[in-house]
Amino acid sequence: MKITYTARKVTLKDNFKERVEKKLRKYDRVFSDAAEAFVVVTVYKNRQTVEITINDNGMIYRVEDTKAEMNEALDVNMDKLARQIRKNKTRLSKRLRESAFDEPLIDEPVEEDEQEQEVSYDLFRTKKVFLKPMSPDEAILRMNMVGHKFFMFLNADTDKISVVYIRDNGDYGMLESETDE
Numbered sequence: 001m002k003i004t005y006t007a008r009k010v011t012l013k014d015n016f017k018e019r020v021e022k023k024l025r026k027y028d029r030v031f032s033d034a035a036e037a038f039v040v041v042t043v044y045k046n047r048q049t050v051e052i053t054i055n056d057n058g059m060i061y062r063v064e065d066t067k068a069e070m071n072e073a074l075d076v077n078m079d080k081l082a083r084q085i086r087k088n089k090t091r092l093s094k095r096l097r098e099s100a101f102d103e104p105l106i107d108e109p110v111e112e113d114e115q116e117q118e119v120s121y122d123l124f125r126t127k128k129v130f131l132k133p134m135s136p137d138e139a140i141l142r143m144n145m146v147g148h149k150f151f152m153f154l155n156a157d158t159d160k161i162s163v164v165y166i167r168d169n170g171d172y173g174m175l176e177s178e179t180d181e
Helices: 014-029 070-087 112-116 136-146
Strands: 002-008 036-044 047-056 059-067 150-155 161-166 172-176
Touching: 002 014, 014 036, 014 070, 047 070, 059 070, 136 150, 136 161
Parallel strands: 002 036
Antiparallel strands: 036 047, 047 059, 150 161, 161 172
């Protein structure tokens, strides 16, 4: 797995990078050799945020946590990643390596309910959206006016279907559609 580090308002020490590599090595049996991990560490006042995004064959796994120490945030993220993979292992087994789930990913005991329980996603509502060409700024304004956390629109600048959303830190983000050709 290739690991790329991004440090914002901090200089990452080698021991932190070694710790990340050691913890991600556990997932070598789950992800292919072409998998890429992006580790972003951001320091703001007394908060340290660690984001880990793993991209493997079109599947994206993302975890993020903020703690007083970046090592604490890293540990929490590793637990979140293991739970995320374990929770969806039946669906992911088609996309991940065959022997990925032979051994447990984390050493903590797993409750029987969690092991046996098959997660199903029930779609209970479908809503049709009429896409009007507009700028991202106008889409953010409309999203705020209706009080939603996201808003889908046709980007007038790119002619692509896009989604603007409110991030956890209060900033805005935008998703833009793209197709593999």
